[in-house]
Amino acid sequence: MISELGHFALILALGAALIQIFVPAYGVWKRDPRALAVATSAAQTQAMLVFFAFGCLTWSFVYSDFSVAYVAANSNLELPMVYRVTAVWGAHEGSLLLWVAILGGWTLAVSIFNRRLPADITATTLAVLGTVSVGFLLFMLLTSNPFDRLFPVPLDGKDLNPLLQDPGMVIHPPMLYMGYVGFSVAFAFAIAALVSGRLDSAWARWTRPWTTTAWLFMTLGITLGSWWAYHVLGWGGWWFWDPVENASFMPWLVGTALIHSLAVTEKRGLLKSWTVLLAILAFGLSLLGTFLVRSGVIVSVHAFASDPARGVFILGFLTIILGASFLLYAWRAPKLTSEGEMTLFSREGLLLINNVFLVVASASVLLGTLYPLLVDALELGKISVGPPYFNAVFLPLFAPLVLMVGVAATVPWKRAKLGDIVRHLRVPLIIAIAAAIVVPLYIHGHAPVAVIAGGFLGFWAIVTAVQEIWRRMRAKTTLSAGLFGVPRGVWGMSLAHFGLGVWALGVTFVSSYSVEKDVRLSPGQSIDLSGYEFRFDGVEPHVGPNYDSDYGTVTIEHHGEVVATVHPEKRLYRATQQMMTEAAVDHTPLRDIYVALGEPLSEDASHTGDWALRLYYKPMMRLVWLGGAFMVLGGVLAATDRRYRLTRAAEANVATNSAVV
Amino acid sequence: MTKRQKRMAAIAALLVGLSLAAALGFTAFRKNMMYFYTPSDLLAGTTKVGAKLRLGGLVERGSVKRGEGLSVDFILADCEHSLPVHYEGILPDLFREGQGIVATGSMQANGTFTADEVLAKHDENYMPPQVADALKTQDGKHACAPFKSVNKVEAAK
Numbered sequence: 001m002i003s004e005l006g007h008f009a010l011i012l013a014l015g016a017a018l019i020q021i022f023v024p025a026y027g028v029w030k031r032d033p034r035a036l037a038v039a040t041s042a043a044q045t046q047a048m049l050v051f052f053a054f055g056c057l058t059w060s061f062v063y064s065d066f067s068v069a070y071v072a073a074n075s076n077l078e079l080p081m082v083y084r085v086t087a088v089w090g091a092h093e094g095s096l097l098l099w100v101a102i103l104g105g106w107t108l109a110v111s112i113f114n115r116r117l118p119a120d121i122t123a124t125t126l127a128v129l130g131t132v133s134v135g136f137l138l139f140m141l142l143t144s145n146p147f148d149r150l151f152p153v154p155l156d157g158k159d160l161n162p163l164l165q166d167p168g169m170v171i172h173p174p175m176l177y178m179g180y181v182g183f184s185v186a187f188a189f190a191i192a193a194l195v196s197g198r199l200d201s202a203w204a205r206w207t208r209p210w211t212t213t214a215w216l217f218m219t220l221g222i223t224l225g226s227w228w229a230y231h232v233l234g235w236g237g238w239w240f241w242d243p244v245e246n247a248s249f250m251p252w253l254v255g256t257a258l259i260h261s262l263a264v265t266e267k268r269g270l271l272k273s274w275t276v277l278l279a280i281l282a283f284g285l286s287l288l289g290t291f292l293v294r295s296g297v298i299v300s301v302h303a304f305a306s307d308p309a310r311g312v313f314i315l316g317f318l319t320i321i322l323g324a325s326f327l328l329y330a331w332r333a334p335k336l337t338s339e340g341e342m343t344l345f346s347r348e349g350l351l352l353i354n355n356v357f358l359v360v361a362s363a364s365v366l367l368g369t370l371y372p373l374l375v376d377a378l379e380l381g382k383i384s385v386g387p388p389y390f391n392a393v394f395l396p397l398f399a400p401l402v403l404m405v406g407v408a409a410t411v412p413w414k415r416a417k418l419g420d421i422v423r424h425l426r427v428p429l430i431i432a433i434a435a436a437i438v439v440p441l442y443i444h445g446h447a448p449v450a451v452i453a454g455g456f457l458g459f460w461a462i463v464t465a466v467q468e469i470w471r472r473m474r475a476k477t478t479l480s481a482g483l484f485g486v487p488r489g490v491w492g493m494s495l496a497h498f499g500l501g502v503w504a505l506g507v508t509f510v511s512s513y514s515v516e517k518d519v520r521l522s523p524g525q526s527i528d529l530s531g532y533e534f535r536f537d538g539v540e541p542h543v544g545p546n547y548d549s550d551y552g553t554v555t556i557e558h559h560g561e562v563v564a565t566v567h568p569e570k571r572l573y574r575a576t577q578q579m580m581t582e583a584a585v586d587h588t589p590l591r592d593i594y595v596a597l598g599e600p601l602s603e604d605a606s607h608t609g610d611w612a613l614r615l616y617y618k619p620m621m622r623l624v625w626l627g628g629a630f631m632v633l634g635g636v637l638a639a640t641d642r643r644y645r646l647t648r649a650a651e652a653n654v655a656t657n658s659a660v661v
Numbered sequence: 662m663t664k665r666q667k668r669m670a671a672i673a674a675l676l677v678g679l680s681l682a683a684a685l686g687f688t689a690f691r692k693n694m695m696y697f698y699t700p701s702d703l704l705a706g707t708t709k710v711g712a713k714l715r716l717g718g719l720v721e722r723g724s725v726k727r728g729e730g731l732s733v734d735f736i737l738a739d740c741e742h743s744l745p746v747h748y749e750g751i752l753p754d755l756f757r758e759g760q761g762i763v764a765t766g767s768m769q770a771n772g773t774f775t776a777d778e779v780l781a782k783h784d785e786n787y788m789p790p791q792v793a794d795a796l797k798t799q800d801g802k803h804a805c806a807p808f809k810s811v812n813k814v815e816a817a818k
Binding site for chain 1: 664671675678679682685686689690692693694695696697715727730731750751752754755765
């Protein structure tokens with residue numbers, strides 16, 4: 001019964017979404033304020049219906065209604081409650097429902113916060129969001145309905161994929177989807193600008209907080225995904241250049257470019273059509289990401305099912321949305337004229353270069369991800385490019401970006417004097433070089449050129465970000481006046497750049513000083529790794545809620561003192577008979593020690609034999625995620641800058657005046 | 662320089678930069694590209710000894726032999742031919758006899774394949790898609806010995 005209600009709600013939501021498209025579109029065309037006003041209520045109704053459907057599916061999971069095929073395939077009576085709730089998005093159908101529900105959330109937010117914008121802009125924005133909704137609702141109803149029934153009803157479900165039974169997995173997908181879907185708002189604003197032909201700094205100011213919010217969720221999602229892969233996949237890496245990771249990284253890169261070009265559009269009225277193009281591309285790449293992950297064209301933990309009909313549907317939808325947007329762009333973009341002159345050596349000029357680098361980086365990731373698929377589709381053989389390709393291409397593109405981060409913040413808008421810049425950056429330059437040489441030497445006793453170069457980039461971004469804040473605070477008389485006097489937007493920018501520096505440091509240290517060793521140990525045996533003594537204390541059987549495991553114990557000593565006792569596990573999930581490695585990590589801010597159980601190496605099944613163990617020593621590993629966390633925090637501050645709220649009062653006047661255009 | 666010349670210079674610089682990036686990208690791509698082969702392809706002898714490639718197939722039942730330390734030898738096969746594979750390291754969780762894997766590595770002069778990495782990402786039919794494709798199976802239900810009934814064996818467990 002509940003699942004029929006959910007199914008019915010989805011059909012009603014499709015109807016509401018269609019109204020959300022066509023009535024406002026008619027209103028924009030005929031300039032009819034009553035038709036424009038329908039957009040808001042239709043959008044809110046649609047969002048509520050989708051939320052209701054999501055609630056229905058969650059209910060079916062919580063109460064283990066195995067007559068619903070999707071629940072039977074992804075849950076189990078033994079599955080702990082928290083994972084029953086998260087199993088809602090544990091596979092294809094449910095994650096689509098999550099997609100649509102999050103889109104509903106964004107739509108609702110737009111309909112609430114945009115009340116003060118001109119009515120036609122709000123209506124067009126909501127109509128575009130409605131179009132995206134219709135696409136995904138149709139996709140769900142036609143090819144992947146999560147509410148399909150299953151007869152005869154099984155006594156127990158097949159259980160959730162063990163890889164997804166992890167705290168990281170509880171919030172990684174919703175956060176990442178918040179980002180993916182959030183770019184649809186920037187996209188909708190871009191289309192509204194093209195349709196109305198009005199693209200000024202007010203438009204950029206409306207779009208900026210939305211884009212920054214989407215970006216910060218995406219950053220959070222990617223960071224969490226990386227952290228999850230490190231803990232759960234059992235390989236001890238934090239980024240694998242897996243097609244699925246790339247699928248989220250490409251829109252992130254373009255989204256980052258978009259944030260920066262929006263700043264130029266707002267402050268200087270330049271790069272307008274470029275900004276619009278980036279907004280379209282960022283959302284296009286989000287859709288492409290969804291296509292790559294959901295269609296089963298790539299193999300990974302995320303590719304749930306390979307049903308060609310599904311891939312064709314998303315590809316068709318992608319073609320329609322992007323085709324229509326580019327057509328509109330080609331038609332209307334020439335009308336978006338810039339209001340000023342651009343000089344290359346100015347903040348806007350450097351931001352343009354930053355954009356070029358980010359877009360080229362994204363294109364190189366796209367090449368490495370899509371080209372093998374294309375070659376395969378044309379039956380020219382099966383090829384793949386591994387991490388070496390991405391590293392080789394990415395490094396030379398990313399290093400200048402980080403260099404520019406430090407410069408751009410001090411360079412003024414419009415026109416800069418080289419002398420001033422050099423004078424400003426002299427001190428940070430010296431500090432960064434000194435730190436890049438001293439810190440690795442102090443910690444590790446040796447410093448290869450790669451570490452000094454990477455360390456310099458990291459410290460450079462950190463020091464210049466701190467300097468930017470300091471420079472602005474010094475202008476005030478007291479410390480507290482200084483702290484509160486710096487606008488949140490600047491805090492946000494500096495914090496995000498600081499995070500980039502922290503991340504770069506982490507990456508540099510981890511990739512240069514990590515020690516990894518796969519060993520064979522019998523119980524009681526010890527081995528030394530980078531001054532740490534690992535003693536394998538054997539393995540015991542252990543019974544978990546829905547799995548049986550081999551529970552290992554490893555004692556780690558450093559300078560004769562016990563630093564940690566860790567318990568890596570090898571789990572066998574009962575329902576799926578799937579094996580899972582649960583790595584054990586002991587971490588301090590300065591280093592991670594990572595222990596994973598490989599496999600039992602002796603022939604007999606007793607627990608006293610030799611085991612293969614994977615031991616890693618990873619300095620500064622935490623900085624990689626800490627950097628991501630700083631970027632997210634920076635995004636939060638930037639998105640909540642008072643500037644965006646204060647201008648609402650001013651916009652209210654604009655809105656009442658131009659409600660009927 | 663006039664404004665127009667300045668703009669032209671900027672565009673030229675941009676183009677040079679972009680083509681440089683493209684050239685670097687494509688070179689890196691060519692260098693790191695790996696083709697996918699089956700044991701039959703390799704035994705047909707068209708690949709060079711020592712060239713890095715990906716080999717996909719099924720792990721023959723009863724062929725996995727452990728040696729000193731972490732070294733392990735097994736036989737990887739498709740429906741027609743089989744090939745000895747040597748690997749040193751920890752095998753993935755999803756590695757099992759009778760099931761499909763993809764190994765990255767190179768052929769040695771003595772006719773064995775040395776793997777640097779063994780991947781066992783697969784779908785519900787225990788087949789990596791490339792392997793399933795190469796074996797021309799339908800729905801992953803490959804019919805050749807010695808892997809005849811992976812699905813049935815799994816079901817019988």
